[in-house]
Amino acid sequence: MRVRRPTVIVLSALLAATLGTVTAPTAAAGQPGSATTAAEPNEVTNLTVTQADGYATLAWTPVEGATDYQIERTPVDANDVPTGPSVVVGVWRPNRQINNESPTFADAGFNPGDRFQWRVRARFGTVEQPYSAPVTGTTRQPWGDPAVPGQNLRTRWETTRAVQYTSDVDEYAYTAEIDRLSDRVRVVEIGRTVLGRPINMFVFGYPTPPATPEAVAATSPVAINCNVHGNEPGDREACLIMARQLAFSTDPRIIDILSHTTVLIVPTVNGDGRAANTRGNSTGQDLNRDYSLIRQPETAAFVRMVRDYRPIASYDGHEYGNSRAGDLPMLPPRHQNVAQSVFDQSQDMIEGYMYARAAEDGWWPCPYGCEGGGNVGLGEETILRNTLGLKNVVNSLLELRSSGGQTRPDESNTANNRRRKTYSALWTFHHLLDYHRARYDEIRRARAEAITFQASNSGRIVFRGSRPIPAHPAPHPADAVPPLDAPRPEMILDDAPCAYRLTPEQYLGARTDGPGGVGASLAERIAAHGWKVVKAADGYYVPLAQPERGLIPLLLDAQGAEEWVGGERVYPTLTGRHNGPLTVSGFTCIADGTINGPVTVRPGATLIAYRTTVNGPVTATGAAGVVLGDSTVRGPLQVANGAGPLSLVGNTVSGPVNLVGNTGTDAPLVAGNTVHGPLHCTGNRVTPTAIEVPNAVTGPRAGQCAAL
Amino acid sequence: MFAPSPASADPAAPPGRRTRPAPTPPHPRRVRRPGRLGLLAATLVLAGVAAGCTGDGSADPHEPGRTGGPAAAATGGVSGPLCAALPAGTDPGNPDSLVDEPADQAMRWIPVLTTFEAAVRAAGLSAQLRDPRGVTVLAPTDDAFARKFSASNLDELMIHDRDTLRTLLRAHLVAGSHSLADLLAAGTVTTMDGTRLTVTPTESMARLGDTATTICADYRVAGGRIHLIDAVLGTLPTTAGLDDDPAH
Numbered sequence: 019m020r021v022r023r024p025t026v027i028v029l030s031a032l033l034a035a036t037l038g039t040v041t042a043p044t045a046a047a048g049q050p051g052s053a054t055t056a057a058e059p060n061e062v063t064n065l066t067v068t069q070a071d072g073y074a075t076l077a078w079t080p081v082e083g084a085t086d087y088q089i090e091r092t093p094v095d096a097n098d099v100p101t102g103p104s105v106v107v108g109v110w111r112p113n114r115q116i117n118n119e120s121p122t123f124a125d126a127g128f129n130p131g132d133r134f135q136w137r138v139r140a141r142f143g144t145v146e147q148p149y150s151a152p153v154t155g156t157t158r159q160p161w162g163d164p165a166v167p168g169q170n171l172r173t174r175w176e177t178t179r180a181v182q183y184t185s186d187v188d189e190y191a192y193t194a195e196i197d198r199l200s201d202r203v204r205v206v207e208i209g210r211t212v213l214g215r216p217i218n219m220f221v222f223g224y225p226t227p228p229a230t231p232e233a234v235a236a237t238s239p240v241a242i243n244c245n246v247h248g249n250e251p252g253d254r255e256a257c258l259i260m261a262r263q264l265a266f267s268t269d270p271r272i273i274d275i276l277s278h279t280t281v282l283i284v285p286t287v288n289g290d291g292r293a294a295n296t297r298g299n300s301t302g303q304d305l306n307r308d309y310s311l312i313r314q315p316e317t318a319a320f321v322r323m324v325r326d327y328r329p330i331a332s333y334d335g336h337e338y339g340n341s342r343a344g345d346l347p348m349l350p351p352r353h354q355n356v357a358q359s360v361f362d363q364s365q366d367m368i369e370g371y372m373y374a375r376a377a378e379d380g381w382w383p384c385p386y387g388c389e390g391g392g393n394v395g396l397g398e399e400t401i402l403r404n405t406l407g408l409k410n411v412v413n414s415l416l417e418l419r420s421s422g423g424q425t426r427p428d429e430s431n432t433a434n435n436r437r438r439k440t441y442s443a444l445w446t447f448h449h450l451l452d453y454h455r456a457r458y459d460e461i462r463r464a465r466a467e468a469i470t471f472q473a474s475n476s477g478r479i480v481f482r483g484s485r486p487i488p489a490h491p492a493p494h495p496a497d498a499v500p501p502l503d504a505p506r507p508e509m510i511l512d513d514a515p516c517a518y519r520l521t522p523e524q525y526l527g528a529r530t531d532g533p534g535g536v537g538a539s540l541a542e543r544i545a546a547h548g549w550k551v552v553k554a555a556d557g558y559y560v561p562l563a564q565p566e567r568g569l570i571p572l573l574l575d576a577q578g579a580e581e582w583v584g585g586e587r588v589y590p591t592l593t594g595r596h597n598g599p600l601t602v603s604g605f606t607c608i609a610d611g612t613i614n615g616p617v618t619v620r621p622g623a624t625l626i627a628y629r630t631t632v633n634g635p636v637t638a639t640g641a642a643g644v645v646l647g648d649s650t651v652r653g654p655l656q657v658a659n660g661a662g663p664l665s666l667v668g669n670t671v672s673g674p675v676n677l678v679g680n681t682g683t684d685a686p687l688v689a690g691n692t693v694h695g696p697l698h699c700t701g702n703r704v705t706p707t708a709i710e711v712p713n714a715v716t717g718p719r720a721g722q723c724a725a726l
Numbered sequence: 727m728f729a730p731s732p733a734s735a736d737p738a739a740p741p742g743r744r745t746r747p748a749p750t751p752p753h754p755r756r757v758r759r760p761g762r763l764g765l766l767a768a769t770l771v772l773a774g775v776a777a778g779c780t781g782d783g784s785a786d787p788h789e790p791g792r793t794g795g796p797a798a799a800a801t802g803g804v805s806g807p808l809c810a811a812l813p814a815g816t817d818p819g820n821p822d823s824l825v826d827e828p829a830d831q832a833m834r835w836i837p838v839l840t841t842f843e844a845a846v847r848a849a850g851l852s853a854q855l856r857d858p859r860g861v862t863v864l865a866p867t868d869d870a871f872a873r874k875f876s877a878s879n880l881d882e883l884m885i886h887d888r889d890t891l892r893t894l895l896r897a898h899l900v901a902g903s904h905s906l907a908d909l910l911a912a913g914t915v916t917t918m919d920g921t922r923l924t925v926t927p928t929e930s931m932a933r934l935g936d937t938a939t940t941i942c943a944d945y946r947v948a949g950g951r952i953h954l955i956d957a958v959l960g961t962l963p964t965t966a967g968l969d970d971d972p973a974h
């Protein structure tokens with residue numbers, strides 16, 4: 019069915035004839051020479067066009083010696099007669115994709131549903147080679163059958179052909195309709211903006227989403243944050259379309275995804291900024307410089323959501339002005355306190371998965387900050403990408419290149435530009451779901467490894483600074499890598515403390531760093547992050563040997579780049595060997611210790627231990643707090659009637675573990691432990707949780723820990 | 727202005743009003759849906775499907791799509807090099823569909839005016855654009871704003887320095903309804919900030935002072951005209967490029 023392009027063009031007649039043969043192979047029989055005639059020298063051959071939601075993937079056989087390719091698109095009517103001029107809409111360059119032997123280009127920007135003819139030609143330098151034979155096709159209509167309730171919903175952006183964005187009121191109405199018509203979704207208000215706008219989150223599952231945040235967390239969900247900068251609305255429109263697809267699609271792929279996990283979509287965390295078309299929220303605060311500090315209600319709402327729903331993989335949507343960058347700049351959490359396993363898995367998601375799939379579908383991802391992108395994509399823990407990494411979430415930034423740039427020359431038309439951005443985001447978010455589905459166990463393992471690593475309180479603390487992003491092996495999707503951003507010496511603390519001690523004033527006192535000069539107390543913010551805090555006679559201790567160890571010092575140490583307070587560094591009180599019984603009264607912190615004898619924690623006392631071995635039982639009764647990380651107990655472990663936090667992460671216990679009658683208000687954390695013996699929990703005020711980091715228990719699990 | 731929402735706070739709440747974060751409920755809370763909103767949603771849905779991609783998909787009584795029709799397929803009376811990149815023919819937001827819209831509403835349908843349109847709202851000047859005596863808007867495009875102000879400077883103007891913003895916007899408003907031909911014939915124009923600009927012809931467009939040129943002129947709107955221009959007028963210093971693309 020290969021048709022050679024005639025050299026003399028009488029446009030309409032030619033197109034009608036040619037297109038007839040291309041789209042209806044039987045017609046080619048009427049032109050015997052065509053199918054077998056060799057292409058002209060250097061002509062692109064084997065062009066195929068595959069339709070998808072909002073884009074069409076062009077693929078062809080490369081021409082030896084080509085330096086780039088031009089993609090031409092012509093609108094045609096139902097009879098394939100041109101209805102408008104032919105325009106070069108795309109330029110393929112070798113740095114678009116990691117496998118140059120199979121070039122692809124995702125053409126986008128057109129109005130979905132319109133019909134086109136495409137041709138591709140190679141260029142040698144600036145010398146244009148012959149165009150390929152044309153291929154025609156009708157692009158996909160906006161997703162959803164107009165005759166099926168729910169599927170027939172459309173966003174404002176869709177009905178106005180991308181002339182208007184979907185407003186806040188439009189969003190609430192659309193969201194409410196999806197919620198009303200689909201059993202697969204529950205819309206949850208996770209908070210309010212400064213001006214009181216609801217911050218909604220879609221919770222998707224099949225046949226219905228799990229009923230509570232804890233039940234959602236048990237499915238290790240995947241999350242998308244669609245719009246933090248109010249003047250970058252492209253990703254949000256993709257999220258709204260995707261919400262309709264997840265709610266109403268009968269595609270087995272969608273059903274399969276939603277049957278195995280929960281999808282969380284926050285369309286508009288910055289509703290005030292979106293309505294005002296400002297980057298910041300209504301106070302002018304850039305919310306993507308606030309996810310650690312959570313001075314603003316919007317970021318606090320998001321962080322509480324992460325605490326309660328515990329997503330394991332995520333993307334954060336933006337738009338970006340560098341016209342030389344790829345279609346889809348991406349970047350993993352680079353902060354050096356992010357566990358290696360989470361960094362590696364995030365890089366696998368981006369370079370291992372997105373780069374490969376993008377090469378099939380014709381999109382151009384690249385590292386954010388590539389192509390002379392400036393001093394961007396660094397290690398600020400205030401940025402969601404890094405905050406989530408420090409919360410052990412595999413994740414990436416997503417940028418949509420604002421302008422068409424040099425490779426998409428037809429985007430001076432605003433609607434074309436907006437559609438390319440939104441449909442490229444839609445592609446990315448769907449592939450996030452596919453990655454999460456395909457690598458679910460791997461992501462969970464990376465997260466578990468990260469959590470147990472953090473709870474061991476091992477290694478130096480970097481207050482600010484990034485891991486390098488090495489260049490992808492050639493051919494690579496960028497000519498330059500993001501800035502190095504190594505930590506400066508004053509941003510490194512080699513000797514990590516055991517805990518930070520806060521005074522009651524520091525912990526409970528009013529703050530002035532929120533909207534209108536009023537800020538939530540550290541007690542509230544620490545609770546929002548979900549950290550364990552021990553209330554002792556001489557203040558509030560925040561131990562580092564817990565899952566967000568990488569984040570805690572950044573906010574509580576005076577050496578931090580953007581800290582809340584300068585808490586007192588509390589160093590271990592005991593290291594090395596201790597022979598004989600150890601009775602803990604007051605505050606005891608053991609690091610790298612070996613205790614040859616029983617350990618008894620007295621009422622009101624605090625025990626923190628990491629990388630420590632106890633050759634004997636550990637018994638705590640009425641303790642103010644017990645925190646054990648990466649330790650070994652050769653004997654029974656019993657914690658009873660404690661009033662404060664209890665955290666057991668990454669330990670090995672040879673003997674029974676009993677957690678009984680503890681009255682602390684946050685869930686005892688029992689995660690990633692190996693117990694040679696029974697695990698029994700009963701009468702605790704809050705049911706213990708493993709936060710999806712399984713324990714290995716040889717004996718029976720009973721009572722409140724039966725599922726851990 | 728903040729329109730009603732399913733669970734919105736006082737719509738008249740002044741910007742910057744302190745609202746403490748609502749405590750997280752122990753269980754997910756469903757979005758409240760007062761009946762009125764449910765109706766709006768239903769209307770939106772039905773209209774959207776009935777109209778397909780023609781964009782007549784809103785309960786908005788000022789729906790410009792309704793005025794579009796076969797007769798709207800002409801150029802709509804606009805002229806200039808940028809017009810070809812903007813909604814035309816029967817597209818939502820085509821020039822003919824805007825003739826009954828007040829200027830502040832019409833701007834919502836001109837997709838390169840998102841910055842200017844938001845700035846008018848932020849500055850509280852929407853009513854001024856409905857002046858019964860007519861108004862002419864010299865509207866800089868989003869690209870023009872991006873060439874003039876850094877992102878942080880623009881946020882500062884939009885959020886914290888609205889007096890300055892109002893003065894800046896007045897430099898783009900002219901009392902009365904003036905076509906491009908009117909402006910060229912007069913040779914000068916005085917904007918509402920009191921600035922007098924020369925108007926000189928250039929390639930069938932108008933050069934305003936030595937700063938800006940019309941690039942899609944003569945959007946006819948209710949009681950006025952909108953001329954898109956390629957640069958920001960007024961006296962504020964240029965800050966673009968100082969922190970030109972803030973990181974994300």
Ligand SMILES: [Zn+2]
Binds near residue numbers: 247336337973974
């Ligand atoms: Zn951004």
